[in-house]
Amino acid sequence: MKKLLLLFPCLLSLVVSFAQTYPTSADIYLGLKKLNVLGSVLYIAAHPDDENTRLLTYFSKDKLYRTGYLSLTRGDGGQNLIGDEQGVELGLIRTQELLSARRIDGAEQFFSRAFDFGFSKNPQETFQHWDKEKILSDVVWVIRKFQPDVIITRFPTTGEGGHGHHTASAILANEAFTAAADPNRFPEQLKYVQPWQTKRILWNTFNFGSTNTTSNDQFHFDVGGYNPILGKSYGEIAAESRSQHKSQGFGVAKSRGEALEYFRTTGGVPPSNDLFDDVDVSWKRVKGGEKIEQMINSTIALFDFMQPQRSVPKLVAIYKSLNELPQSYWRDQKIKETKDLIEGASGMWMEAYTSQQYAVQGDNVTINFVLNDRLGVGAKLDEVIVDKFDSSFSVGLEKNRNFSFARSMFVPETKEISQPYWLQNKMEEGYYNVSNQQLIGQPDISPAYIVQYTLTIDGEKIPFAKKVNYKFTDPVKGEVYEPVFVVPAATVVAEPNILLFQKNQASVKKAFVQVNANRNLSGNANVAVQSPVYTMSYHDSLFSLKKDNNNTYSFAINSSKLANFKTTNLLGFFNTSHNQDTVYGYLSMRSIDYPHIPSIRYFFPDGIKMLNLDLQTYNKKIGYIVGAGDKVPDALEQMGYEVTLLTEKELARNNLQQYDAIIAGVRSFNTNEWMSKYYDKLMNYVENGGNYIVQYSQANNIRGGKMGPYNFVVSAKRVTDENAEVTFLKPEHPVLNFPNKITQDDFKGWIQERSIYHADRLDTNFQTIFRMHDPGEAPDDGALVIAKYGKGYFTYTGLVFFRELPAGVPGAYRLLANIIALNRKKEF
Ligand SMILES: [Zn+2]
16 A cells, blocks of 8 residues: 555545555544534635645544535646646646545545646636536536535635636636526436535635735634544644645645634625534434434444444444435435444455456456455355356355455456546547546546445445455565556557658658557557558568567658648557457557556557658757756657757766757756756856757746846746737847748647746847737737847747647747757858
């Protein structure tokens, strides 16, 4: 297990828990108390990290409410401080970080289909990308399912939250507050859920230092208390939760002592004494519930911390009585909690695991089942169900003896691969396409296998669901649990990501297709690269590839054989057939592994983006200072440059004059404190005819010191409209003319944004090249600034080459080639 969880499973959805941990007697005691609380609260904001973890912790651990956090997005557009994953991949990482945080603070996690497409300045811009009605329907859906008594928003509808997504999240929450109760809104959901009227919605006002929206006349209460049962204060637990946002670098200190939270009611009757004024959070909510409350009270009164199993008969009686009540939201919720308490109090070990990470379509997987009645409550195993395997037993489990067995199961080709549900369909620019209503809101991928164990305890048959994990022992980390993934028999990798041809220049470039066998494959095989304008294939009648091996096929692509295309996407394909066994592979599998989160796998059709560009280059050798990690060096190589990656060692050692241009990777000045040590050397390089190009660093976090020969500052100014009009301030400047003539066409087809972290307060030696602005904002000239210094050039640019080059945007290539040519160092 990777993370010690201080929670017991009843605060989580059982089947998504990362590793199998058991509650202490203190946790069980708290869980018994919680059985008597029938209240729920839903917090709504836009991103992973927006949520107020201290407030969530207080609700779930002190008030013992069912507590949820709906983050509209998975944080796909944020910064990544731990690797080069961007977009959906970053969303996958941050999804897992958020789930780790929830395992600590005890809240449940939900998402909408909204995609975090990057910064937006106001909700109007946000709603241009998100389909507002669609995302509203998701918020309504989560409310109708979760049925919160109280909704809390992190941000106001009036803009003080800054980011357009923030304001949009508050607008949607407040509209959904009304719409969820209205049967005429989103009636298609009423097949599964009922309209739901939340009692009140409040904005959790904030003091972020620069903006203080709290005031003493607002409704407020203290959430900074200490919980002796847990041995922690809510501020301490909250800090542990928040520090899970590692891709954001959000480690925070633990706070102790009074912590007031303030609220402004935006819908429903404002509270006067308690947030839950006029909400009954007792068993009176449930018809026939008074009896249950008494049973719970007597269980609590007699709870024995040394022998929690003594409560099991009472818990089983509660479980039985709950099942006799008519179906209702709280009955079902409390049945789940009671089952988790029975499991925890009895110390019943129920596990299912594999010793292989992948269940391969067309191959077998062995599942190991282990049960142990560790405190001897006298349980009997009746049934084990997993997929189509259904076995009846009648085995009395002995006290503290492992009962284990294994089954080898065939993984049919029809078993769905383990693809996160939100990536199953091609996404739109502003949201994920999810067709199955029931999946919307779910935080995580569905487990590959779930085992249902049915046990008889105290005369009652009780089903328990357990996710099947991959378990192994690492010599350093010890026992490790990871998810099991269902994978296809073969996957392919097509490389490189970009294949760049220069128009009217004959050239041959190589494309590669790697075939990976996830099981033994043999027979007749075809491997191909394929696009609407170009196909090339290779046939192998004696194909044979052993499990876990791979073969790479190379394809020489001759530009003269290509039609006059602009861009095309070349996909890698593979198929093989032998007797009845036909395997067709075109998906690539991406593995994302970090120590703080469970392994992530997802699948996508791997393509090679072929570009046919009217691109001239000048200069040859480039030194690239590695920053936070970006894909610009690959693009530079495709453009025909020789690229040397420069880490601190090379910067110290190498004679920089050998490079025609030196480019600092994105956020070099944020990640590399040592940049300041090489300032003089780099300026010397420029003075002697070099060409030093610095890509953006974040304004608030510059650690690498001064960047250029003349003064300027990096500001937070940005242009997030990727179609913003661009005015050429100096049409005669070489950067717009040599070796490529830059025109308005070069600013077509950009993605996500134009430019971030502009240069500002410029020394008069700088020349500005472009003027641009977002709708409703003042024009800014800081996206590209160039200064001549000695015989060379210095450039700072916030233009997002790191996004546009991998996306194959032609204008970005042509403009970057011109910046690289500024010093015209080499004569050809
Ligand atoms: Zn945010």
